[in-house]
Amino acid sequence: MATPFIELKHVYKSYGSVNALSDVNLTIEEGRVLGLIGDNGAGKSTLIKLIAGVHSPDSGEMWVKGKKVTHWSVAEARAAGIETVFQDRALAEQQSIARNIFMGRELTNAIGLIDVKRQREEAERLMREIGFTSKVFSPDSRVLTLSGGERQGVAIARAIYFKAQLVILDEPTTALSLTESEKVFAFVRQLRARGAASIFISHNIYHSYDVSDYFAILDRGRIVYTADKSEVPSADVLIRKLQTVARHGMLDIEH
């Protein structure tokens, strides 16, 4: 069993009378990809926001690296190395790749002048490492000249450079073609190879099955199914689980 990076124990969260999360128990492991699956309104975004420190739980415990967390905020989540890669909010399209990677954390000297040369070199090295193979790109290329999958790659390169411990990928392949999605999977595998934990959220079960090491299905605020990839022979098994859950509601909680 891999080392847990974050553990949620009996976590509850409600907005007014709506129970967004009920009795959630979940372990996020270092160096592995969690495929978080669930329908719209299942509680995926609430769960992410709790982990990213945007919201705090009503009750229940959160453990980070084996320590119980008493106070959790966006700043503390970031300090712990948690990065979120949003589908469309991550990048400034008219800026260069290098600028995007170092956005808000530029390499500057004492008077705020940017070490452009070093940023360019670091960006180039990162791009090559995570598999930007084409010769057409340079760190100075503007993001709007990149394809959808490559854009996710820039956001992931950023997470890698700043040594993210946990990367939350929120629907990173939703608007992408198959080849572009393949690129994103390769980038996610790079994250895993570097020992980072990641949460891969997708509506597309096939995408999730391809890239994830273990799975959790959320339904109406509850984790109704968790499994290691070794226990799930194919994506279709996951889809059947999801269909059962959708038809019968949360019946049997399996592990």
Add this chain to the structure above:
Amino acid sequence: MEATAVSTKAQERNAIRTWLDQNRRGLSAFVIFMGLWILFLITAPGTFTNPQAYRAIFTTLPIDIILAVSLVFIVTSGESDLSFPSVFGLSSYAFALLVSNEVSPVLGLLAALLVGAACGLVNGLLVTKVGLSSLVATLGMNFFLRGLINVLTQGIGIPLTMMIDTPFYNVLVGQVGDVPVAVLWALLVVIICLVLFNRHRLGTHIAIVGDNPESAKEMGIDVARTKILAYVIVGLCAAFAGVMSSLINSTWWPTAGDGYLLRTLAAVFIGGTPTWGGVGTVIGAVFGAMSVGFIETGLIGAGLTAFWTQFAYGLVIILSLIGHRFNQGRYR
């Protein structure tokens, strides 16, 4: 061996393309300016081969340039500023009032810069903290500050003739040989702005904030602070230009700065900074200001009356925007 040579060549071609991509707005502004200049050299050879014409252009050009390059910051941040003409007037009023009361002109200049920065701060707070539309808020500020000037002065100017040939005057707007010192000051402002815009964290943050404020915030950039600082840059430059202009005219007028609103905006947009934020070019704004400055002289030199000036401004603005549009269409 051969493969290496090929890839080096490919890399070189790539580097050139990237350079062109990064600088194409400034370059097309340069092309527009050169086009205008050549046009005037053909239609008004008498004027544009005479150094005297350039001397006339170079007395007012520094003011245009200083204002235009500062506006690049605010337009790139995704906001606009229509208040700089009145900030120009109010801060140079502070200068004129102080020096006419025998306060040291250096202190007068500092006071003007302080007034300019304060006006920028107010603009920035209105836009970021109160949440007003920058177009309307700064339009309101333009009226308000001009009104304040009129109420304070009852429409009466302040003569600054006593400043002529003082050391302060000579350092700011005198002559070095044939070159007006104001041109050198404008050059200094341009260099500072170039570094700030292209190499400094602030300029980078301004571009990112104008490009995608959501992701800027996500990555920990203080969007409000960044925009406020962009407004302060405009305020400081308007103040400096105002002091310079009052000295050049040897008089402070209550209307000081009024004539600069449209021609400065024209300079910024002819210069290739688009209206939507996220990108801009300081060097383009310099060429934009030069284009605007040359149009007036060029028309008169070509034997047309001043009635043609606005016609020509309009034509050049529209043609150059069409040019920038096509130039960028290849990349977007």
